[in-house]
Amino acid sequence: MELLIALGDIYDATRLIPVTSVHISGASYKTIGDAGLKFLSEICKGCHTKAKSTVNPIGMDRERYEEMKVTEEFVSKQKEIIDHYKSLGVLDSWTCTPYLIGNRPGLGEDIAWAESSAVVFANSVLGARTNREGGPSALASSITGLTPDYGLHREDNRKGNALFELDFELEEKDFASLGSFAGEICGTRTPYFRNLSASEDNLKTLSAALASSGSVSMFHVEGLTPEWKLGYEEDCEKVTVERKDLEEIANSWNTNDSPNLIAFGCPHCSTAELKRIADMLRDGWKGPELWVCTSREACRKAPDSVQEIDKQGKVLCDTCVIVSSVEDFSETVATNSGKASTYLPSLCKQKTMFDDMETLIRRFQ
């Protein structure tokens, strides 16, 4: 509570408001370490969630961790973290896409979410209202059911304030590069995209990339996202996106072309994506180790796809490549994710190869 009040004071909130949904980040032993574990053990003791709460991916698949080559110590510390969160009464989630597993707030709902990609998705695609919470402040909102009323909880602050115009049709992989390009320019601002058509999976990709190169919390797509009619500030920066801008970014993510691992599912795959991967893999697989990361819930909903992918690679639940210990056995990861391409070099000491899902599968098939 003290943390929430301190935040409210800093950002000039006059009150705390109830939240209907919380999503907490900071669950992988790899990213939060012993310090995070200590923090959780102190905070979670005797507390219980007061709002529907989901939690981010952990450092391993809870059932298949032996296949992920993690150490015994890692497994035991990771299990401690899970137990602390479970003692709070969070949903059995461990995914960065809570909106695909039933934690899907609606238009205008006040929520408190961490996980930068999910924050952007919730504000932009669902029209729910959250600031970009840090892991600990989302945890505090879960325990209290409250969040300070400032920033994106207020409609006045939800207008676009950087206009991005496109004059060419985007291909699938361009959504990651576009997110990275716009995120870097925007910093904390809200981009407003004009002339963009996209599926929900495309917007998931865009959200993740926007949040990893900058600290964007929300975007609008003209004619598509629920609050686009809020428009953009007339005197804001206007950017015409050119194909070469996106190509430059994609090139910077291609630092090696012989991957030890191909990883999809950053953010976690939807059932539609699982099905696409499964359909392509029916033509066989000769490539390197393949990881498809998703939520356990999506797995349950798409058993046929999972079975098919498992013949050639691994469907891993509860975890993802960037919060796993991939550096213990790999030097280069191929991925279709802008977010993973951004974090893999620093967080996992990997070189990266970047392209869309179909190109990567067909190339190594």
Place this chain on the structure above:
Amino acid sequence: MILKGRGLSKGTGEANLIVSSEPVSFLGGVDAKSGRIIDERSDVFGESIAGKVFAFPSGKGSTVGSYVLYGLVINDCAPVAILNERSEVVVTVGVIISGIPLVDCLDLSLLRTGDMVEVNGDEGSVNVEGVEEVHVVTSFLENEGKILLLKRSELVGTYQGMWAGISGYLEKGDEAVERAVIEIEEEVGISSPRLLKEGKPVSSRDENTLWVVHPFLFHVDSPKVKLDWEHKEHKWIPQSQIPEFETVPRLIKAFEAVVQGLRHEDGER
């Protein structure tokens, strides 16, 4: 010199400064076990922030960054304090739970890596040791829509040969506008100029000096000027041409500040 910002996280600390000009994601950007910057794209890649005061414009990226800050403290390799231009929630949450002082709303261009600084998170102030604050007035004269620029002579102590407004040191006890009028009379031989506008002071750092420029805009009735030893050339130019001249640092900023500044309706000074 003392910079005033906003104290977001309480506490005090004193250490050498390390300045990055880029936003920081603590997750993937800083190693929680050593305090080293591990993001290869960072301009301070490879440096350690342990035991230093770390200045960067703002946080970015992963929301797990708060835990990395907490980890730095637990692992005894945390920065002594953090300075930001504008705070961002992930960093703010991280410093609050870890007890690291943080001051934001600062102009980081006034700070240099290696400066010894004393941060007070309770008061929101940053004391930079060994940097002297020097106040000067700079006046722009306007006649028939044109602005007067002067080329500094070889006899002046600073910025020889560069284009400038009419400037002079502000002594203790001086009223800035009065000093401006005196300098105008001395340097270009014009008396009783009419004050149009006064801008907010503009600061710039040059080695161990912090220049604080108090900008003014005056109207004069005649374009005739009589230069003293401080200048060797003058030009009346449209304001849009200022960027084309090789000027003293931040002359344009001073001009912009005065354009946005308070208008003096009475005109009598």
